[in-house]
Amino acid sequence: MRLALDGDQVAYKTLLAALVPHVRGRVRHVLARSGRGQAEVEDIVQETLLAVHLKRATWDWSMPLTPWLNAVTRHKTIDLLRRVGARGEVDLDDAVETLAAPDDGGESQLDVQRMLSVLDGRQRQIVEQVSLAGRSAAEVGGQLGMSEGAVRVALHRALKQLARTFKGRADAD
Amino acid sequence: MRTDDMIDVLVRDLPNQPKPVSTILLRWWPAAAALTGAGFLALTGVRPDLVTAGLAPTLVKLMLGALIALTAILGALDLSRPEVQASAASKWLLAVVGFLGLVVATDLLRHGLDGWWARLFGKGIVTCLTIVPALAALPLIACLTILRRGATSEPMAAGALAGLASAGLAILAYGLFCNEDSPLFIATWYSLAALIVGLAGAALGRAMLRW
Numbered sequence: 001m002r003l004a005l006d007g008d009q010v011a012y013k014t015l016l017a018a019l020v021p022h023v024r025g026r027v028r029h030v031l032a033r034s035g036r037g038q039a040e041v042e043d044i045v046q047e048t049l050l051a052v053h054l055k056r057a058t059w060d061w062s063m064p065l066t067p068w069l070n071a072v073t074r075h076k077t078i079d080l081l082r083r084v085g086a087r088g089e090v091d092l093d094d095a096v097e098t099l100a101a102p103d104d105g106g107e108s109q110l111d112v113q114r115m116l117s118v119l120d121g122r123q124r125q126i127v128e129q130v131s132l133a134g135r136s137a138a139e140v141g142g143q144l145g146m147s148e149g150a151v152r153v154a155l156h157r158a159l160k161q162l163a164r165t166f167k168g169r170a171d172a173d
Numbered sequence: 174m175r176t177d178d179m180i181d182v183l184v185r186d187l188p189n190q191p192k193p194v195s196t197i198l199l200r201w202w203p204a205a206a207a208l209t210g211a212g213f214l215a216l217t218g219v220r221p222d223l224v225t226a227g228l229a230p231t232l233v234k235l236m237l238g239a240l241i242a243l244t245a246i247l248g249a250l251d252l253s254r255p256e257v258q259a260s261a262a263s264k265w266l267l268a269v270v271g272f273l274g275l276v277v278a279t280d281l282l283r284h285g286l287d288g289w290w291a292r293l294f295g296k297g298i299v300t301c302l303t304i305v306p307a308l309a310a311l312p313l314i315a316c317l318t319i320l321r322r323g324a325t326s327e328p329m330a331a332g333a334l335a336g337l338a339s340a341g342l343a344i345l346a347y348g349l350f351c352n353e354d355s356p357l358f359i360a361t362w363y364s365l366a367a368l369i370v371g372l373a374g375a376a377l378g379r380a381m382l383r384w
Contacts, residue, residue, distance in 0.1 A: 004187075005190075007188060007190065009184050009185075012183075012187050013181075013184045016180045016183060016184065017177075017180060020180075042176060045176055046174065046179050049176070049179055049180065049183060050183070051384065053183040053186065054191070055191075055255070055323075055324040056191065057191040057192065057193050058194065058253055058254050058255065058324045060254060063256075067256040068254065070256070071254075071255035071256035071326055072255050074326075075255055075324070127182060130182050130185045137185055137188075152185075152188055153189070155182070155185055155186050155189075156186050156189040159182065159186055163384075
């Protein structure tokens with residue numbers, strides 16, 4: 001984690017990938033304990049990853065990572081429970097479905113297009129290029145006629161916008 | 174969106190390293206307080222007898238303000254980490270309670286109970302309860318805005334600590350102006366002014382510090 005936060009992208013990717021099963025396990029556990037369906041597990045996992053990324057400066061390097069990660073996961077899970085709780089919705093079908101369903105490799109319920117639709121054209125292009133096509137910031141910059149730095153800034157703004165959108169859904173419900 | 178795709182996006186964003194909350198807070202929050210404090214003192218001036226009769230009580234006020242500001246801001250910074258509980262972050266405030274106890278005890282030991290009523294109710298109550306919150310408003314907004322970068326699990330408690338800390342800084346400026354010198358007055362009304370700002374901070378924190 002320390003290496004990753006120093007800016008080592010390979011280490012960071014390995015770290016995030018390693019966190020996913022842990023986070024997913026915690027989310028499932030909390031949802032199951034509160035009698036909720038498991039349909040939104042992957043949404044919460046992704047919201048948690050986004051929060052881990054944007055709030056990574058709040059982890060104290062001298063402390064173990066797990067309590068911090070669990071607190072972020074718990075916060076995001078409770079956020080969703082509050083949302084769903086407000087609607088008073090317990091979907092038994094979801095629970096049954098999840099019990100029966102094999103691990104789908106982490107496909108979120110959120111439709112890509114719907115999620116990205118909150119971004120403006122340029123931001124959306126950048127996220128699509130980086131995420132779906134797996135291009136580097138420099139490549140995307142060359143293609144769109146932007147500097148690598150500008151692409152990074154735009155990407156960062158796009159991520160914050162996504163986080164705000166997640167949040168907005170919570171507030172609206 | 175697949176979780177793996179999201180990880181790729183986040184990895185590309187790694188070069189945007191966020192700065193620690195404390196770095197930004199300790200730069201801008203005291204600056205906001207200094208600005209309002211200096212503006213206030215430029216308008217009203219410090220008390221005329223500051224370095225003569227007013228010196229000892231003013232030192233008590235400055236110590237109280239500094240102690241509240243320090244303990245509360247350390248707590249607020251601590252509480253900007255998601256795994257920290259409000260009780261752990263607020264424990265330093267016990268030092269303030271201890272100091273207040275000492276101030277009240279000094280007063281009662283020196284003057285006894287005779288005339289405590291008069292020592293408690295000075296003429297400056299309304300001034301104290303309005304000017305301290307007014308001076309704390311800008312630092313509080315600055316503090317909360319910066320704390321939004323944090324990730325607290327307890328927005329109300331974090332907001333309350335931000336309010337108390339900002340009131341502490343406001344007291345540093347107000348204490349140079351105020352000429353109510355009874356320890357009973359200081360312990361009671363300065364604390365109440367700080368609590369008012371703390372309540373405002375809690376209400377604002379609840380709305381502003383969600384993430």
